[in-house]
Amino acid sequence: MPLAADLDPDPHVLEVELVAQEADLQLRPGPPTHLFTYSGSLPGPMLRLRQGDRLLVHFRNELSEPTSIHWHGVRLDNPMDGAPPHTQTPVMPGETFDYDFVVPDAGTFWYHPHVRSAAQVGFGMYGALIVDPPTGPESAELLGDELVVVLSDISLDDDNRLVEPDSGGELATLFGREGEPVLANGKQRAWLLATRGLRQRWRMINASRSRYFQLDLGGQPFTQIGGDAGLLSQLVETAAPVIVPGGRADLVVEPAGTAHDSLPMQWVPFDRGFGSTEFRVPVTLFSVSLSETEASEPLPLSPVAVPVELLSAEGATPVDLELTQRTALDGSLELGINGVPFDESAPIPASVGETQLWTVTNRMAFSHPFHLHGFFFQPLDEDGVSVGEWRDTVDVPRDDGKLRFLVRYDNRPGMWMFHCHILDHADAGMMGMVDLRQ
Numbered sequence: 001m002p003l004a005a006d007l008d009p010d011p012h013v014l015e016v017e018l019v020a021q022e023a024d025l026q027l028r029p030g031p032p033t034h035l036f037t038y039s040g041s042l043p044g045p046m047l048r049l050r051q052g053d054r055l056l057v058h059f060r061n062e063l064s065e066p067t068s069i070h071w072h073g074v075r076l077d078n079p080m081d082g083a084p085p086h087t088q089t090p091v092m093p094g095e096t097f098d099y100d101f102v103v104p105d106a107g108t109f110w111y112h113p114h115v116r117s118a119a120q121v122g123f124g125m126y127g128a129l130i131v132d133p134p135t136g137p138e139s140a141e142l143l144g145d146e147l148v149v150v151l152s153d154i155s156l157d158d159d160n161r162l163v164e165p166d167s168g169g170e171l172a173t174l175f176g177r178e179g180e181p182v183l184a185n186g187k188q189r190a191w192l193l194a195t196r197g198l199r200q201r202w203r204m205i206n207a208s209r210s211r212y213f214q215l216d217l218g219g220q221p222f223t224q225i226g227g228d229a230g231l232l233s234q235l236v237e238t239a240a241p242v243i244v245p246g247g248r249a250d251l252v253v254e255p256a257g258t259a260h261d262s263l264p265m266q267w268v269p270f271d272r273g274f275g276s277t278e279f280r281v282p283v284t285l286f287s288v289s290l291s292e293t294e295a296s297e298p299l300p301l302s303p304v305a306v307p308v309e310l311l312s313a314e315g316a317t318p319v320d321l322e323l324t325q326r327t328a329l330d331g332s333l334e335l336g337i338n339g340v341p342f343d344e345s346a347p348i349p350a351s352v353g354e355t356q357l358w359t360v361t362n363r364m365a366f367s368h369p370f371h372l373h374g375f376f377f378q379p380l381d382e383d384g385v386s387v388g389e390w391r392d393t394v395d396v397p398r399d400d401g402k403l404r405f406l407v408r409y410d411n412r413p414g415m416w417m418f419h420c421h422i423l424d425h426a427d428a429g430m431m432g433m434v435d436l437r438q
C-alpha cells in the first residue's frame with residue numbers, strides 16, 4: 001500500500017492530502033475497473049503516526065457526489081468524526097474539508113466515507129490508519145515481520161465494471177452485499193514471501209461492506225495480540241479468527257512448512273445467517289511462500305499491553321436496544337433499532353462522565369456487527385463481568401443473540417452514531433445516535 005506523503009517536517013504532525021477521486025485500476029485480468037478511491041489507490045494511502053501525534057488531513061472531494069471521511073475507532077472530537085449531517089455538512093463535489101485531530105490511542109484503525117457508505121465503501125473507498133506507541137513499533141525484534149492487510153471485496157460484472165450498489169434488491173440488502181473478487185490490499189491472490197521460522201505479525205482490517213472474514217492458514221495456530229483498541233492484555237490462541245465488518249485483529253503466526261512451500265491464506269465461510277455458508281467454498285486471499293533459508297528460533301512471545309481497567313456496572317444507566325426489521329407502508333424493507341429506522345429514531349441521551357450499560361438484542365435471523373463511534377466499550381461475559389478488552393465493533397449473533405457492554409463517556413460532547421457495520425443494513429436504517437452533553 002502506498003504511504004501518504006507527510007507535508008509537515010514536525011515529527012509529531014502527519015499532514016497529508018487526501019482526494020476522493022475516480023480512478024481506473026487493474027483488479028483482475030480483463031479491462032481495468034473504474035473505481036472510487038482515496039488519492040487514486042486501492043486501498044487509499046496508509047496513514048501511520050505515533051500515539052499523541054496530530055493528524056491533519058486536507059481532504060478534497062473530486063467525486064460527482066457528496067462524501068466525508070470517518071475515522072473508525074479513533075477517539076477524536078465530535079466535529080472531526082466525519083458523520084454528516086450530524087458532525088459536519090457533507091463535503092460536496094469540488095469542496096474541501098480539513099480533518100485535524102490528535103490520535104490518543106495506539107492501534108489499528110481505518111478510514112472510510114460516511115455518506116452513502118455501502119455504495120462508496122463498496123466502490124473502493126477505504127484505507128488503513130496505524131498508530132504506533134510513542135516509542136515506536138512494539139518490540140519489533142520480538143514480533144518479526146509486520147504487514148498491514150486491508151481485507152475487502154468488490155462487486156464486479158463480467159466486464160470488470162462495478163455492479164450497481166442496489167443490485168439484487170431488498171433481499172440483497174437484507175443479506176448484506178458480498179462481492180467478488182475478494183481482495184487483500186486491493187489485490188486478488190497476491191503472494192507474500194515469508195522467511196521460514198520468522199514470526200509474522202499481520203494487522204488485519206475488515207473494510208468490506210458486509211463480508212465476515214473467518215481466516216484459515218491450513219489450520220496453523222494464530223495468536224491474537226491486538227484488536228480494535230491496540231494490544232490485548234491477554235494473548236488469544238485461535239486457528240480460525242473471525243473479523244467482522246469494521247473490525248480489526250492483530251495476528252501473529254509462524255508459518256510452518258518446508259522450503260518453497262506455498263500456504264494458502266483463506267477466507268472460510270462463516271455462519272452469519274441463511275445463505276452465508278450454503279454452497280460456498282473457501283477463497284484464497286493470498287499465498288504465503290516460504291523461503292529457502294530459515295530464521296533462528298524466535299524469542300517467546302510475551303503479552304505487551306497494559307492491563308485494562310475494568311469498568312463496573314454499578315450505578316450504570318441501562319440502555320436497551322433491539323436490532324429489528326419491519327415492512328414499511330409501501331411494502332419496502334426497513335431495518336432499524338427498537339422497531340424504527342434511523343430517520344424516525346430519538347437519540348439516546350448521555351452526559352459526560354456517565355457510565356452506561358448497553359444491552360443490544362438481535363431479533364433477526366442474521367448476525368450484525370455493532371459499532372459505536374468515538375468511544376471504546378467493554379463487552380461483558382454471560383455473568384455480566386467485563387471481558388477486559390476495549391472494542392468498538394462487536395458481533396451480535398443472530399436469533400436472539402445479545403451484546404452487553406459498558407461505556408464511559410469522557411468529555412467529548414456531541415452527536416455520536418452507532419450502527420450495524422454491514423453497511424447495507426446501516427443505510428437501510430439500522431443506525432442510531434448518542435446525544436452526549438456536558
Ligand code: C2O
Binds near residue numbers: 070246373421
Ligand atoms: Cu466504520 Cu459509522 O463506521
Ligand code: CU
Binds near residue numbers: 420426
Ligand atoms: Cu446488520
